[in-house]
Each structure stands twice: as structure tokens, then as C-alpha cells.
Amino acid sequence: MDISPPPSPAPAPPPPFPVLGVAAPLVVSVAVWAVTRSPYALLFAALGPVVAVAGVADQRISGRRSARRAARESRAAVERLHAEVRARVAAARTALRSRAPSAREILDGSANPALLWRADPGGGAPPVALGTGDVPSGMVWRGDADARVPDAAEGDVGGPLRRHLLRCAPPWRARRARGADPRAAASPDALTSAHGPARWADLVRWIPDAPVLVSATGGLGLRGAPALVAPVLRGVVVQLVHALPPDDLRIASRPPGPQWDWLERLPHAAEGLREERPGAAGPAGAGAGDSAGAAPGEPGASSIRLVLGAREVVLATAPRIESLPAACRTVLDVRTPGTARILTADAPPGAADALAARRSAEPVAPALPTEADGDGVPSPCLTRTGLVRPDLVSLTEVERLADELADLARRRGLAAARTPLPSRVPFSALPVERGRGPSTPGHRSPVGGEVGPAGPAGDDGPRTRRPRTLEAVIGLGHAGPVTVDLVADGPHAVVAGTTGSGKSELLVTWMAALAAAHPPEEVTVLLVDFKGGAAFDPLLVLPHAVGLVTDLDGQGARRALESLRAEIRHRERVLRAAGARDVDDAAAAGVLPRLVIVVDELAALLADQDGLHEVVADIAARGRSLGMHLVLCTQRPAGVVRDAVLANCDLRLSLRVNNEADSRALLGTVEAARLSDAPVGRCLVGAHGAPARPLQVAVTTSDDLARVAAARATTAPVRRPWLDPLPAAVPFADLAAVPSLLRHGSAGPSVGAPALPFALVDLPAEQRRATAVWCPAADGHLLVVGGPGSGRSTCLRTIGASAAAAGVEVLHAPSDAEGCWDAIDAATARIRAPRGRRGPLLVLADDLDVAVSRLEPDHQAALLERVSVIVREGPGAGVALAASGRRAGGPLQVLAAAAGPPVVLPLPTAQEHVLAGGESRLFDARARPGAGEWRGERIQVALPPEPEPTLSAAAARARWPQEPSPSSRADPAPRAVLAADAVHALVTPSPVAAVARLREAGVDAVDATRIPPGWSADQPLPASADVGATRAPAAGPDACDGAATTRLPVVVGDPDAWLVRGPLLADLRRTGRVILEGCTPRDARTLLRVRAVPPPLAAVPGRAWLVTPDGDVRRCSWPPVTPGPPPSMPAGTPAREGTRAPAEPPAPADPPRRRQDAGVSR
Structure with missing residues (x-):
């Protein structure tokens, strides 16, 4: 600045x-x-x-x-x-x-208690204060370098500025100003007179009486007489053992002599603490790579070796600089009890001449080493004069501190931390049963803090809380079995560890120990594994396991998400009904088991399921009172687990992680990043901010799980927080046993039809199932959309069976062109017929879009117009429509716009699913036939009964005697019956072939072009018409006079010829019939002035249109049949028009020729 x-x-x-x-x-x-x-x-x-x-x-x-x-x-x-x-x-x-309390502050008790054993050795040892001195402030004076503070600002000698300047002055100059030893005035380090005005540059640049901090990671050497350097070395050790817990810092060796026995009383002392004798290694000049020790036979030299994680730190003393170990990168030259000089180097010190040159050089303010190994901690380490006033610590003070730290370690359960961890722990070696563990209810588990003992049994009072624990022994630590408790240490836990570190084994062991210590009536486990589910499969043998969710079933994961929301509401209702504040309340005893939700690979789960983080945060916030506990496992907790969730996860376990940031974010220490990859299962566990404790996780086998399952076997069913997915096949009879889901809208007026069940509904958000019921009176018409093989036809058959069982008449509209037209036309005619006593009618149109696409454009428009009539006017006439198709657009748009919510069955893509009216979250690319959604809920269509119930025509007539049944479908194309006493007309694109074919069939066929102008249909055919026949003339009273006119007369012509002979065609319509074979609807409208679109014709030989004199166009089969007397009538009795003649095999006909203007689309 x-x-x-x-x-x-x-x-x-x-x-x-x-x-x-x-x-x-x-x-x-x-x-x-x-x-x-x-x-x-x-x-x-x-x-x-x-x-x-x-x-x-x-x-x-x-x-x-x-x-x-x-x-x-x-x-x-x-x-x-x-x-x-x-x-x-x-x-x-x-x-x-x-940054670091001094040794004097620690011993006086003025240091912050929160700094005790809270340091993070991630970058090496924490900084230590060698004493006080003037250190750089980081501020720069931008004025005149020789500018002096004016006397007005400086004040008198006793003013604050004067006292500040005295503190800025070197100690000997300050002592001279106060009448101290005048020899200090001759010091070359004096920069300003204590009596003269101070310079602004000195006042800004330096911090007087500030702690001089150095890093001990690179080693610290003290040069001086033993009586001078021993108090300083004791002060450095005091700061290190105060900052680092015993598990992070170990004292490996000590100097000889009884004055250093206090080191063995510290909890940081390693087993078999050895004495470091002088002469253990070569001198400093031997090279930086040599082991650090004093020179051979150097009197007064000593060293203390500390183990900080995987690094060794040396604190050494020697009477000469040349005798200091090479590992001491920071050297303090202690001159007098109150004065010392710091000597540092950018490179590791080694040569004696280099150290001597630095000692004799002009004092500067070098920074600590900052090599790439990260040992240096940038901090102010030198005064402007290179001098420091060190803290001196007596032997009595450090002995008292050693006893206090040892007592604290025993109270925190750290006294036995010297026991090595085993490389493998079998599950059978753990005291997993309740009461055998090292911690009991009312007492602190090893990872927690101390609490008072539990009160007397039965002394709970009328409404005291009865906390139930979830203790589980998961492995062995330095002090023995390690117990974790989701109630006392939780309520939630986070487990971190890289791939191959043993996360899954830890979770399996934890859940196995939990099941061994608690019955299923007290705790249940929901497993979520987004690594395929293989790791948790062995746990399914436990009666505590209520389900396994994997990433192999995306819909199952979404169902679990909704079920967890429902479980929260269920537990709230149960506790409210019991009058309990939370699950620990005495009123809630035996009402709700605790639910432990174990999530492996949380990051993959959150990436796959939108909205899950909100559910996890909700459970983390309210789980303690509701008895729901989370165990979240992830490779990198930093950035995956949000702060709102992590704040409620007091129990934290970490196996080996890849970087120090993850370890520090989870445990507040970097030790998890320093765990070795062998053996697998080495773990650190901490709770409530306490220092993390190491342990070896036990290994659980399938035999261990089988024994636990057998010991905890129960006949009582365990309540599950979710239901199984809908079955692939739902019998129609099973729908009657499931409550109906009635969620009607207001799509149209009352139809009078009853509610029709057709599918099973999955309601994971309510933890139940229901029957999907379609009520046409309230829901309107129904559209079923699905891809090939999705179950569209089955859905309509089930609806039809349900309607027939309810007494509703069902009209099936097949997907062929003629059948669909006739059914839709019959339903439309019923709607437009005069109202009488009629019952409800259900029209089932399967593959309606396919049937429409098979028609010509004119027929498509006419059929869709009839469908729109049913959609608009059908509810008022008691007619409901249920149609199916492959997509909601196109021909089905008129129905989709007016119908209720569609039934969406499996479709190939998610885009088609959404366009059909479904929700994207319910799309399942692997859905089974019949599985779909309706009204935002997942359904499975029921299979129709075998045989399907039907409403007979007799029952329909008995119920509605005045209304004919349109469901009885007649012959779609009856054989054309023509009277022999009239002349008929045939319109065909191939008149020559038609004349020849008719003449071979015994019909008097004549070409229209040969009929002379002026001829009338009431006259016999003229002889010039060249009538030819190969059959005998028809006998009977209908025969006409004249041999040429006693057979069935038919005048044949193509549309163009009849267009020219329009008067002749009109005359023939007056007395006979007009047949159109192979023509288009446009030909019918042009030649006959017919308004209505004729019915479609199937693409089979012999289909034709028959036009009656009143203009009605019907479908018929061609060639015609001459009517004869019925078998029961006497011979010679004429047959009435419209009577069916005996069936004859149709004569072969030419394929119908389509005109260019027909616009047929196939």
C-alpha cells in the first residue's frame, strides 16, 4: 500500500x-x-x-x-x-x-483457546514466532525519503508518538533514550536518533514490536551457547506442540540430558523416543542431502527430530554455525539473552563460508525460502536490522505444559494413539452387537466430544425425550474399536474417497454393523447406488433393506425421488397424529423406525436427477426430527455437496482423496490426501469439528451378512418408503381391488356414461397405487397416442370391455377405410337423428390416423368432418369417442384439440413424447408395451378379459327398444340388384371392356355412344344400338316387349361420354339405377350433381357406387345380379328392390383406373 x-x-x-x-x-x-x-x-x-x-x-x-x-x-x-x-x-x-501465538502467550494462558491443536499441516509446519522485532509492514512511503515527522505531530517526549518512535528504534537505542547502557549508541544498526525527529519512510515501512514468524518445515538451527539457545528451542517446541495434535506431529528423537525429559511426557512423543547424540551425521558442509546432525564430537550440539506427516523436521542447536545440520534452512544466531540475529538463505545452507559471509554481511530483510517444494511460508521473518528479541522459556514452564497436554490427550481419548493400525480387520472381530461397543448411550463416541454420564434408568419423567442411538462399530482405530453414531454424531454423514480407496466397502460394513446392532423395527436402510448397484447387492439380504435404486433404471430413480418427498410428508403426519415433537419424543416410541438413506456416487446422482439437491437439502435440514439420516458418498465433496447440506453433516469420514483441497473442505486437515493407497480402507473420521481420528475399516463378507440377516430375521413386515414399479402385466380383474383415481375435468356436457377403469396408476408421491378411470361425462373424449407395438389397441379393447361390462353399447371402428367410414358415419347419423330413448354409445376408433391416411383427399375431409361432429355434438347425444393413433397431430388434431388429457404410450423419442402431450420427466425409452402416462401420472394399461364382455343386440333392443343398434355392422358392399324392367346406366373409365364383360354375364350392354339422340328410357332399346347377349332372355312378368329388350338392359359409357350425353343420363336416373365403377368422387358430383361425398371403396375388384333415383349413393359389388323370386315364394313372384340375391362369385374386373385429378394419396 x-x-x-x-x-x-x-x-x-x-x-x-x-x-x-x-x-x-x-x-x-x-x-x-x-x-x-x-x-x-x-x-x-x-x-x-x-x-x-x-x-x-x-x-x-x-x-x-x-x-x-x-x-x-x-x-x-x-x-x-x-x-x-x-x-x-x-x-x-x-x-x-x-497467525501464531508466541510461546509466552501460550504459557501465560493469553493465547486463543481455539488455536489449540487446530493447525493444518498441509503446507508444512505452522509458522512459529522466534520473538519480536521490527518487520516490514507492506506499506511504501511515496514522499521524500528524508522527510521528517514535524515536531507538532511528534509531540513531546512523553507523548504517544514519542513512545511509538522509541518502539521503532532498536532496543539499544531505546535503552539509551531511557538512560540505558550508552554503549548501545555505538551500534551501526541505529538508523535514527531517539531524540531527533523520525523519518516518515521509517515510520511507514516497519512494524515495531511485531512477532517475527518463520517456518520450521525447512528446519531451524540455533547458534549460541547452550544456556542461551536452550530457552529459545523450548519456546519453538512449545508453539509446535500447541498448534499440532499428536496425530499430526510426532517427536521422534530428543537431545540427551535430564533437562529434555519433559519431551517424553508430551502426548506427541513417539514410542521408544530415542536420544539424538552428537556426531550422528557429518557437518553442514558435507552437503544439503546429508542427514541432519551435529558435527562429530561437537560439544553443546543437540537436535530434536519431529515427524510432520511424511516429512521430517529438524530443530538443532550448536555453538558454531558450521556445526549446524544441513537441513536447517533458517539459522538464528543468539548473541545475548535478549538479542539474536536471523540468518537465512535462498538456497539450503551448507557451506560454512557461505554462512559466515551471510553473518558478516550488512543486515537486510530477506524473505523465507519459497522453493517449489512449498516448504517456505512467506511471512515477515527479519527486522530491518536483522535482530530479534527472542522469547525465553524456562524448564519449569515447559514441564507444566507437558503435563497439561498429556492430561488433555487422555480426556480426549488420544492417550493410546501410539498403537499402530492393523492392515486388515475382519467384520467378525468387531463387537457389533449393541452393548459390546466401546461407547454406550449417554456417553460420547470416540469421534465426539465429552458429555456427561447418562442419568438413572427410568428417571425420565412424564414427558422426557428418549433418544435412540444408531451406533455402529465400523473398524479399529489406535484406541480400539471405532463407533460412529448417526444420532449422536450426525444426524447426517459425508463419506469421501477416490476410486479404489474402499468407499463401497466402508458403506457395506457400516450398514452391516448398523443392522447387527439394531432390529428392523428401529432402523431401515434405503440404498442408492449410481455405479450400477453391484456394490450394494449383498446388503439386500438384510431385513433392514427396503430398496435399491441404481442408475440402470432412470424411472426408478425418479420414483425414489418422489417417494422421498412423500416419506417426509408421511412422517410429519405420523408424528403429528402421535402428538410428538420429533422422533426422539417418548410419544413417538415404536411409531416410526429411523430411515438411513445411503447414496453412493452423489455427484452422478445429482447430475442425472434434476431437483434431487432440493430434496437432499430438505432432508438434511429436517431429518433429525423426522428420523431420516443421509449418508452421502462422493469422490470429491468440494463443489458437490452444497454448504446447506454440509452444514448439517457433522459426521464426516474420508478415505484417501486426490488433493488437499477436498481433505481440507471435509475434515479441516490435509491428512486424508496423504493416506497411502495400501492398505485399502484406511480412513479418517471426525465429528462436531473435533480432530479427525484414523481407523482401519473392517472387511465384510457375504457370510457375515448372512449371519446378521439370520440373527435379525423377523416375521413382521417392514414398511417401505416406496412401492415397487408397476408390473408389466395387469389383469383387468385386479383393477376392482384398487381405489379409483378420479380427477375429472370439464371437457363437455354430461354424457351419462359411467366411469370406465382401464389402467393402474403409479403414485410414488403419495406412496400408493390407484385405478385410472375415464369418465366421458366429465373427461370428454379420449385420445390414445403411442408408437408401433405400444399397446394402443389393447388400451381401446380394455376400455371397450370396461364399457360393455358397465352396460354401454360399444361401436368398433376398424382401421380399414370402408369399416372406419361406416362406423363413424353411423355414429354421426345417430347424433343427427331425432332424439328418442337411447342409451350411451362408445365409439372405439383404433388407428384412426392410419384409416384417414388410406382415404382420398375428398374422403379424408368428409371423414374428419364427421369426426368433428362426434367431438362437438356427441356428448350431448350420448356418444363418446375413444381413438388411437401414432401422433396427436395431423388427422387427429381435431380430436386432440377438444379431448381431455391424452393417454401417451411408449414413443420412439422424447420429442414425440412431449408433442403427444406427455411430460418430459416421464419419458422412458425402455418402456414396456402398455406403460405410459395419463394426467401427469405413470400408468400400466390393464389387459382385457378373455373373453371380452359384449352387449348383445337383443340386450340393447331390450334396454332401448326405439333405437336400432349401430354396432351390428352389415355387409359393407352388398351385391347390386337391378330390376330387369328398367334401363340402367354404367359409368366406367373402360366402357368397351365393361360392355364385353357384361355381355358375357348375360346382360344386354350397349355403348352410350350408340344410343341415338331423342331416345327415352321409357322406350325399348333401339335396334341400332347393337345389343348383344349370350344368355337367354329373362323370363317373368318383369320382361319387356320385344326380343331385344327382355334381358337386363345397361347403357355403358365413360365419364366424358356421359358428360356429353347429360340428358340421357338424367333420363336413365329417372327410371333405373346409375352405377359408377372405377370413378372418383368428382365424377359423381360432376355427372350426377350429388352433394354428399360417396362412401370410400376398398381397393378390391368389383367395388362400385350405386346411385338411386333419390340421389342416395351407396356402395355395392359389381357386376349386378338380376333379381329372382325368393325360395319361399311361388315361381314368378317378383322380388322387391333391395332384396339380397343369392351370392355369386364376382366376375373378374379390370383394375379401376384413377383419373389424374383424383388426388389420391396412399
Whole structure:
């Protein structure tokens, strides 16, 4: 930070004498006197100099006032700047002291208690304070380097600034100012006189009396006499054992002599703590790579070896710098009990001449080493003079501290931390049964903090809380079996670990131990594995397991998500009904078992399921009171588990992780990143912010799980928080046993039809199933959309069976063109017929879009118009329509726009599923036939009964005698029956072939072009018409006069010929029939002026249209049959028109020729 001086006040220039102001009045006065000759005019000449002198005096007085004001403002700015600098220096001093308490603060009890055993050795040892001195402040003076603090700001000798300057001065200069030893005045390090004004640059740059911090990771060497360096070395050790817990820092060796016996009383002392004898290694000059030890036979040399994680730290003393170990990258030269000099180097010190040169060099302020190994911790480590006032610690003080730390370690369960962890722990070696573990209800588990003992049994009072634990022994630690408790240490847990570290084995062992210690009536387990589910499959033998969710079933995962939301609401209702505040309340005893939700690979689950994080956060916030506990497992907790969830996960376990950031985020230490990859299952566990404890997770086999399952076997059913997915096949009879789901809309007026069950509904959000019921009276028409093989036809058959069982008449519209047209036309005719006593009618149109696509454009428009009539007017006439198709658009758009919510069965893509009216979250690419959705819920269509119930025609007539049944479908194309006493007309694109074919069939066929103009249908066929026949003339009273006219006469022509002979065609319509074979609807409208679109014809030989004299167009089979007498009538009795003649095999006909303007689409 840059500090700039305030601007100094500029001196005001003296005011000039106003010469013109004096001369101008004189000139004017003389001029007036010369004119007036009055002596009084000369008096005005004297006023000019007087006014000018007065003005000059006034300016000088004002200038002095401005100068004094500017001086006051400048002094105020200087004082403000000085106060700001002092405040910043004080804040920087406080920040340095907060990084690491000094040994004196620790021993005096003034150190922050929260810093005890809270340091993170991720970057090496924490910084230690060697003492106090003047350290760089980080501020830079941007003014004159020699600028001095004015006396006004400095104040008197006893003022605050004076005291500050005395603190900034070296100790010997301060002592001289106070009358101390005058020899210190000769020190070359003195930069300013204690009695003279201080320089701004010194005041800004240095922090007086600040802790001098160094890093001990690179080793620390103390040069001096043993009596001088021993108190300083004790102070360094005091700071390290205060900052690091015993599991993070181990004392591997100690100096010889009884004055160092206190090191063995520390909880950090390793087993078999050895004495480090002088001469264990070569001198420092041997090279940086040599082991650190004193020179051979060096008297007074000693060292302490510390193990910090996987790194060794050396604290050494020697009377000569050359004798210090090479590993000591920081060297402190202790000169007197109150004075020491720090010598550091950018490279590891090794050569004696280099150290000596640095010792004799001009003191500077070098920074700590910052090599790539990360050992250096940048901090102010030197004063501006290179001197420091070290903290001296007595032997009595460190002995008292060692006893206090040892007692604290015993109270925290750390006294036995020296026992090595086993490489493998079998599950059978754990005391997993309740009561055998190391912790009992009411007492703290090893990972928690101390609590008071449990009260007397039965002394709970009328409404006390009865906390139930979820203790589970999961492995062995240094102190024995390690117990975790989701109730006492939780309520939720986070497990971290990289691939292959043993996360799945930890979860399996944990759940097995939980099941061994608690019956299914107390705890159940829901398993969520997004690695395929193979790791949790062995746990399904436990009666506690209520389900397994894997990433192999996306819909199952979404059902589990909705079921968890439902479970939260269910538990709230149960607790409210029991009058309990939470699951630990005495009123809730035996009402709800605790539910442990184990999630492996949380990151994959959150990426696959949108909205799951909100559910996890909700359970994390309310799970303690509801008895729901989360065990979240992930490879990298940082960035995966949100802070809102992590704040409620007090129980944290970490196996080996890849980086220190994940370890620090989870446990507050980097030790999890330093766990070795062998053996698998090495873990750190911590709770409630306590230091993490190491353990070896037990290995659970299938035999262990089988024994636990056999021991906890129960006949009582365990309540599951979710139901199984819908079955692939639902019998129709099973729907009667399931409650109906009635969620009607208002799609149309009342139809009068009853509710029709057709499918089973999955309601995971309500933890139940229901029957899907279609009520046409309230829901309107129904559209079923699905791909090939999706079960569309089965759905309509089930609806039809349900309607028939309910007494509703069912009209099936097949997917062929003729059958679909006839059924839709019959339903439309019923709607438009006069109202009478009629019952409800259900029209089932399977593959309606396919049937429409098989028609010509004219027929498509006409059929869709009839469908729209049913859609609009059907509910009022008691007619309901249920149709199926492959997509909701196109031909089915008219129905989709007016119908209720569609039934969406499996479709190939999610886009088609959404376009059909489904929800994207319910799309399942692997859905079975009959599985779909309706009204936002997943359904499985029931199979129709065998045989399907039907409503017979007799029953329909008995129920509605005045209304014919349209469901009885007649022959779609009856054989054409023509009267022999009339002349008929045939319109065909191939008149020549038709004439020949008819003549072979015994019909008097004549070409229309041969009929002379003026001929009438009431006259016999003219002889010029070239009538030919191969059969005998028809006998009977219908025969006409004349041999040429006694057979069935038919006039044949193509549409163009009949268009020319329009009067002839009109005359023939008056007396006979007109048959159109192979023509288009446009031909019928053009030639016969028929408004209605004729019915479609199937693409089979012999299909034709028969036009009656009243303009009705019917479908018929061609060639015609001459009517004969019925078998029961006497011979010669004429048959009525429309009577069916005996069936004859149709004669072969030419394929119908389509005109270019027909616009047929196939």
C-alpha cells in the first residue's frame, strides 16, 4: 500500500505597493485645482497615499491569517496521516500475532483457546514466532525519503508518538533514550536518533514490536551457547506442540540430558523416543542431502527430530554455525539473552563460508525460502536490522505444559494413539452387537466430544425425550474399536474417497454393523447406488433393506425421488397424529423406525436427477426430527455437496482423496490426501469439528451378512418408503381391488356414461397405487397416442370391455377405410337423428390416423368432418369417442384439440413424447408395451378379459327398444340388384371392356355412344344400338316387349361420354339405377350433381357406387345380379328392390383406373 505525504502549505507572497492607486488621485486633484483654483481640491491628493497604505496593511494582515489557517490544516493532515499509519501498523501487528501465538502467550494462558491443536499441516509446519522485532509492514512511503515527522505531530517526549518512535528504534537505542547502557549508541544498526525527529519512510515501512514468524518445515538451527539457545528451542517446541495434535506431529528423537525429559511426557512423543547424540551425521558442509546432525564430537550440539506427516523436521542447536545440520534452512544466531540475529538463505545452507559471509554481511530483510517444494511460508521473518528479541522459556514452564497436554490427550481419548493400525480387520472381530461397543448411550463416541454420564434408568419423567442411538462399530482405530453414531454424531454423514480407496466397502460394513446392532423395527436402510448397484447387492439380504435404486433404471430413480418427498410428508403426519415433537419424543416410541438413506456416487446422482439437491437439502435440514439420516458418498465433496447440506453433516469420514483441497473442505486437515493407497480402507473420521481420528475399516463378507440377516430375521413386515414399479402385466380383474383415481375435468356436457377403469396408476408421491378411470361425462373424449407395438389397441379393447361390462353399447371402428367410414358415419347419423330413448354409445376408433391416411383427399375431409361432429355434438347425444393413433397431430388434431388429457404410450423419442402431450420427466425409452402416462401420472394399461364382455343386440333392443343398434355392422358392399324392367346406366373409365364383360354375364350392354339422340328410357332399346347377349332372355312378368329388350338392359359409357350425353343420363336416373365403377368422387358430383361425398371403396375388384333415383349413393359389388323370386315364394313372384340375391362369385374386373385429378394419396 502506498502512503503519500499531505501537501505542505505554500508561503503567501508579500502584497505589492499600489503605485497607480497613489498616482491617480494626485493627477485628478491637480486637474481639479487647476480648474477651480480651490485649495480644498488639493486635500483629495493626500487621500490617495493614505488609502493605498491602508490597503497594503490590510492585505498583509489577511495573508498572515491565511498562512496560520493553512498551517493548522497542514498540521491536522499530518496528524491524521500519522494516526492512520499508527492504526495500520497496529492492525498489521495484530494480524501477525493472530497467525501464531508466541510461546509466552501460550504459557501465560493469553493465547486463543481455539488455536489449540487446530493447525493444518498441509503446507508444512505452522509458522512459529522466534520473538519480536521490527518487520516490514507492506506499506511504501511515496514522499521524500528524508522527510521528517514535524515536531507538532511528534509531540513531546512523553507523548504517544514519542513512545511509538522509541518502539521503532532498536532496543539499544531505546535503552539509551531511557538512560540505558550508552554503549548501545555505538551500534551501526541505529538508523535514527531517539531524540531527533523520525523519518516518515521509517515510520511507514516497519512494524515495531511485531512477532517475527518463520517456518520450521525447512528446519531451524540455533547458534549460541547452550544456556542461551536452550530457552529459545523450548519456546519453538512449545508453539509446535500447541498448534499440532499428536496425530499430526510426532517427536521422534530428543537431545540427551535430564533437562529434555519433559519431551517424553508430551502426548506427541513417539514410542521408544530415542536420544539424538552428537556426531550422528557429518557437518553442514558435507552437503544439503546429508542427514541432519551435529558435527562429530561437537560439544553443546543437540537436535530434536519431529515427524510432520511424511516429512521430517529438524530443530538443532550448536555453538558454531558450521556445526549446524544441513537441513536447517533458517539459522538464528543468539548473541545475548535478549538479542539474536536471523540468518537465512535462498538456497539450503551448507557451506560454512557461505554462512559466515551471510553473518558478516550488512543486515537486510530477506524473505523465507519459497522453493517449489512449498516448504517456505512467506511471512515477515527479519527486522530491518536483522535482530530479534527472542522469547525465553524456562524448564519449569515447559514441564507444566507437558503435563497439561498429556492430561488433555487422555480426556480426549488420544492417550493410546501410539498403537499402530492393523492392515486388515475382519467384520467378525468387531463387537457389533449393541452393548459390546466401546461407547454406550449417554456417553460420547470416540469421534465426539465429552458429555456427561447418562442419568438413572427410568428417571425420565412424564414427558422426557428418549433418544435412540444408531451406533455402529465400523473398524479399529489406535484406541480400539471405532463407533460412529448417526444420532449422536450426525444426524447426517459425508463419506469421501477416490476410486479404489474402499468407499463401497466402508458403506457395506457400516450398514452391516448398523443392522447387527439394531432390529428392523428401529432402523431401515434405503440404498442408492449410481455405479450400477453391484456394490450394494449383498446388503439386500438384510431385513433392514427396503430398496435399491441404481442408475440402470432412470424411472426408478425418479420414483425414489418422489417417494422421498412423500416419506417426509408421511412422517410429519405420523408424528403429528402421535402428538410428538420429533422422533426422539417418548410419544413417538415404536411409531416410526429411523430411515438411513445411503447414496453412493452423489455427484452422478445429482447430475442425472434434476431437483434431487432440493430434496437432499430438505432432508438434511429436517431429518433429525423426522428420523431420516443421509449418508452421502462422493469422490470429491468440494463443489458437490452444497454448504446447506454440509452444514448439517457433522459426521464426516474420508478415505484417501486426490488433493488437499477436498481433505481440507471435509475434515479441516490435509491428512486424508496423504493416506497411502495400501492398505485399502484406511480412513479418517471426525465429528462436531473435533480432530479427525484414523481407523482401519473392517472387511465384510457375504457370510457375515448372512449371519446378521439370520440373527435379525423377523416375521413382521417392514414398511417401505416406496412401492415397487408397476408390473408389466395387469389383469383387468385386479383393477376392482384398487381405489379409483378420479380427477375429472370439464371437457363437455354430461354424457351419462359411467366411469370406465382401464389402467393402474403409479403414485410414488403419495406412496400408493390407484385405478385410472375415464369418465366421458366429465373427461370428454379420449385420445390414445403411442408408437408401433405400444399397446394402443389393447388400451381401446380394455376400455371397450370396461364399457360393455358397465352396460354401454360399444361401436368398433376398424382401421380399414370402408369399416372406419361406416362406423363413424353411423355414429354421426345417430347424433343427427331425432332424439328418442337411447342409451350411451362408445365409439372405439383404433388407428384412426392410419384409416384417414388410406382415404382420398375428398374422403379424408368428409371423414374428419364427421369426426368433428362426434367431438362437438356427441356428448350431448350420448356418444363418446375413444381413438388411437401414432401422433396427436395431423388427422387427429381435431380430436386432440377438444379431448381431455391424452393417454401417451411408449414413443420412439422424447420429442414425440412431449408433442403427444406427455411430460418430459416421464419419458422412458425402455418402456414396456402398455406403460405410459395419463394426467401427469405413470400408468400400466390393464389387459382385457378373455373373453371380452359384449352387449348383445337383443340386450340393447331390450334396454332401448326405439333405437336400432349401430354396432351390428352389415355387409359393407352388398351385391347390386337391378330390376330387369328398367334401363340402367354404367359409368366406367373402360366402357368397351365393361360392355364385353357384361355381355358375357348375360346382360344386354350397349355403348352410350350408340344410343341415338331423342331416345327415352321409357322406350325399348333401339335396334341400332347393337345389343348383344349370350344368355337367354329373362323370363317373368318383369320382361319387356320385344326380343331385344327382355334381358337386363345397361347403357355403358365413360365419364366424358356421359358428360356429353347429360340428358340421357338424367333420363336413365329417372327410371333405373346409375352405377359408377372405377370413378372418383368428382365424377359423381360432376355427372350426377350429388352433394354428399360417396362412401370410400376398398381397393378390391368389383367395388362400385350405386346411385338411386333419390340421389342416395351407396356402395355395392359389381357386376349386378338380376333379381329372382325368393325360395319361399311361388315361381314368378317378383322380388322387391333391395332384396339380397343369392351370392355369386364376382366376375373378374379390370383394375379401376384413377383419373389424374383424383388426388389420391396412399
